[in-house]
Amino acid sequence: MKRLLGTDAFSTIFLVSNDTIRLRPECFVMVGGPKDGVFLEGLDVTSKEFNEWVGEQRAATPDTARLPASPIGADETAGAWRNGAVKAEVLRERLLPVVAVIPFAGVDGQGLGSHFGDAVAQDITRSLSRSPFIAVISHLSSRNERLRSAQLSELKDLLNADYVIYGQVRLGDDRFRLDVDFVDAATGRLCWTEDFTGKVKHFFEGSDEVVHTVADAITRAVLSEAIGPLTTMRLPDIETHRLLSAGITLMHRQAPSSFKQARECLEEVVGRAPRHSLPRAWLAKWYVQHIKQGWSTNETADIAVAKDTAARALDCNPSCPFSLAVNGFVRHHTASFDRAFAFHEEALAHDPNNSLAWLLTGVLHTFIGEGEQAVLHTQRARKLSPMDPYQYFYDSMAAGAAAVNGDFENALELADLSLQANRRYPSTLRVRTYSLAMLGREREAEACAADLMRADPGFSIAKYRASHPAATYDTGRQWGEVLHGAGVPLNA
Structure with missing residues (x-):
């Protein structure tokens, strides 16, 4: 599929981890109903269990086929599905900011640091993938050899990411130091840089807090960066993902003026993506x-x-x-x-x-x-x-x-x-x-x-x-x- 779509399109549409491939929820709305065609028509999967399930779905009554099994919200949504009111829509701009974590380069001269830096980047990527505020490029994509020699200006096009995290790792005895740079991929601006230290043994035991601390700092930085454009740009000129992040950030601040501005940001995003949940x-x-x-x-x-x-x-x-x-x-x-x-x-x-x-x-x-x-x-x-x-x-x-x-x-x-x-x-x-x-x-x-x-x-x-x-x-x-x-x- 990646060869068919091309790297950029594939990265835009799918989130890939070591064991799963998922559609990016901010790119698509699930659409249609029984009247729009046969469920999964043309999908050739040689699995008895799968085909039995497909047959059950196709045999379902029009009022229940492809609707949530629970009655929750059925009174509010079933009519729209049956009448075909919900249509396919792909956003021109994504709703969530996309982050890529490049494997950290080792500076020990023996190659051990690079292997360790790759493992740290993988764990940070996994931790970030649990955040509801961002989308993260899979580690498999981010560790592509082309990226190691790419210029910063090329990373946005190669990864289709809004922010890039990279840096170096230094090993010494049983300790490591992680030098992390957080960069706006569109402008190349270094948003922040920080050092983190931990114990190698604790990292491999899963008890070291560095990974969660770095992931937390990245999430906060992404949300904080979204506020900047509000001071210099009109809402219609700001990227959708920045507006949504800004709205989420401002609605949790203590000032009533910030809270009011949050609603303006969210309403602008709703206007741009009226069929997104x-x-x-x-x-x-x-x-x-x-x-x-x-x-x-x-x-x-x-x-x-x-x-x-x-x-x-x-x-x-x-x-x-x-x-x-x-x-x-x-x-x-x-x-x-x-x-x-x-x-x-x-x-x-x-x-x-x-x-x-x-x-x-x-x-x-x-x-x-x-x-x-x-x-x-x-x-x-x-x-x-x-x-x-x-x-x-x-x-x-x-x-x-x-x-x-x-x-x-x-x-x-x-x-x-x-x-x-x-x-x-x-x-x-x-x-x-x-x-x-x-x-x-x-x-x-x-x-x-x-x-x-x-x-x-x-x-x-x-x-x-x-x-x-x-x-x-x-x-x-x-x-x-x-x-x-x-x-x-x-x-x-």
């Missing part, structure tokens, strides 16, 4: 975050827009795990917990390692007072998202789970960790206030409640009881009483 799902999440951040002036309207936008995301791709998780997230705020649980379960059925779905399932258990399950799910989410640039959100939700489970000391540790990254996040401040009060540290609880009111001046117990998803449960009633005792007013 991912931008709409992020936009729906923006509206939920608008409420959770305490900036919404009309929560009912925001939730209505979030629900509609999330449903449209599933219209585009009914099996997108992120869109399914976001649809569940919206239902947190409509008191539809059964529906929310179902959406999260469906997301995990499609992607068992979807950290957001694990996290939000834990949040639901927190709301209804099932502390043990809440901790189990939120901790699983944190383990699955060690590189998430917005770890504060995971830490905040895990803090709430620990508090409901009665582990107030751990809740404080997680809340403090979250506040280091976002010191004004109301949810974290509520957890911290509640935990301090439950530990009998009244003065500290009162001081934290004052911080909460500064971060969210319109907050009150009445507002909490009227709008918080847990308000009608014993958990919410108890939290309201404790927060009031710490100094949160009954009415704004």
